[in-house]
Amino acid sequence: MRVLAIGCHPDDLEFECYGTLAKHVKNGDDVIVCTIANGSMGDMTIPPRELAQIRYREAANAAKVIGAQEYIGIDVDDLALNPHDDAQIRRLTEAIRYAKPDYIICHGIDGYLDYHADHNAAAEMTFTASFNATIPHYETKSPVHPIITPLYYLEPTSRQFRMITDYVDITDTLELKIEAIKCHESQFRWLGEHTGSNSLTDDVRARARVHGKSCRCQYAEAFQRCTQAYRMTASRLLP
Numbered sequence: 001m002r003v004l005a006i007g008c009h010p011d012d013l014e015f016e017c018y019g020t021l022a023k024h025v026k027n028g029d030d031v032i033v034c035t036i037a038n039g040s041m042g043d044m045t046i047p048p049r050e051l052a053q054i055r056y057r058e059a060a061n062a063a064k065v066i067g068a069q070e071y072i073g074i075d076v077d078d079l080a081l082n083p084h085d086d087a088q089i090r091r092l093t094e095a096i097r098y099a100k101p102d103y104i105i106c107h108g109i110d111g112y113l114d115y116h117a118d119h120n121a122a123a124e125m126t127f128t129a130s131f132n133a134t135i136p137h138y139e140t141k142s143p144v145h146p147i148i149t150p151l152y153y154l155e156p157t158s159r160q161f162r163m164i165t166d167y168v169d170i171t172d173t174l175e176l177k178i179e180a181i182k183c184h185e186s187q188f189r190w191l192g193e194h195t196g197s198n199s200l201t202d203d204v205r206a207r208a209r210v211h212g213k214s215c216r217c218q219y220a221e222a223f224q225r226c227t228q229a230y231r232m233t234a235s236r237l238l239p
Contacts, residue, residue: 001029001237004101006092007154008122009078010039010059011184015204016154017105018177019170019221022066023239026173032099033063034072036092036122041078042187048077054186062183066176072098081121083128090140092129097142101149103237104130108153108224115157127151127226150233151226165225167215168238174208174219 003024007013013021013033021031039055040048056073063071072095076088083089096104107114107123114120132138133145152166170177178201188200208219223238 001102002100003029003031003103003105004034004096004099004149005031005105006034006036006095006107006122006126008035008081008107008116008119009037009042010035010055010073011062011181011187012107012119012154012157013105014059014062014177014181014184015200016157017221017223018062018066018180019173019208019219020105020168020223020239021068022173022176022180023168023170025067027239029239031066031068032070032072032101033059033068034074034092034095034099035059036074036076036088036125037078037081037118038073038075039078039187046186051186052077055184058184058186062180065180065183066173078118081118081125083121083124089125089129089132090138092125093132093138094140094142096130096133096149097140097145100145103150103152103233105152105154105223108156109226119157123153148230150231150237152238153224153226155222155224163224164214164222166223166236166238167211167217167220168223169212169215169217169219170208170221171212171218174205178204 038052040052060071106126109123130149136144211220211222
């Protein structure tokens with residue numbers, strides 16, 4: 001199986017689904033990680049272009065921790081994501097065609113908004129690009145993707161899921177997930193100051209424990225299936 005995870009900023013996927021992606025890798029599946037925004041605004045003092053380069057390195061290192069096949073950065077500046085910008089959509093479409101995924105994990109678009117406008121834009125962009133990838137006359141470098149890719153939505157950072165449809169037991173990959181999160185050294189001070197969190201890894205463990213209790217395991221991650229027409233399959237795709 002080939003899995004593509006599309007996050008907004010470097011570190012979004014690490015917090016929300018790296019336990020699941022690590023499990024895919026352990027099962028022998030191919031995993032490609034992609035982020036749309038470059039993280040350029042996520043610091044009080046580091047200049048945006050310099051920070052974007054730091055964030056790219058951190059995200060690439062985190063992807064290596066779980067054994068992902070590749071990390072792709074679309075390199076759109078923070079706060080500049082635009083679901084109606086064809087150049088941005090075309091770059092994301094090319095990433096999807098290049099990855100050839102059986103399914104995509106991404107930010108959600110069905111019935112809720114995340115606290116971050118960039119996350120909402122990333123959700124809409126992924127929905128559009130994953131459809132455009134199937135249109136032969138929408139030209140990018142890679143060949144057309146043959147399927148309208150099924151989507152599984154990440155838990156929103158606001159923790160306001162309309163409905164959890166699927167859990168993944170990450171008891172055996174939680175520590176790998178936390179190791180990957182720790183690659184994002186530039187973000188620990190920023191996120192602590194910006195969100196008021198004193199211990200990000202403790203937060204990750206606590207949330208995984210709550211989800212685990214809900215599905216009768218020690219630690220879990222939660223997802224919502226996209227239920228739009230042609231985005232479903234008759235079988236579960238998550239590990």
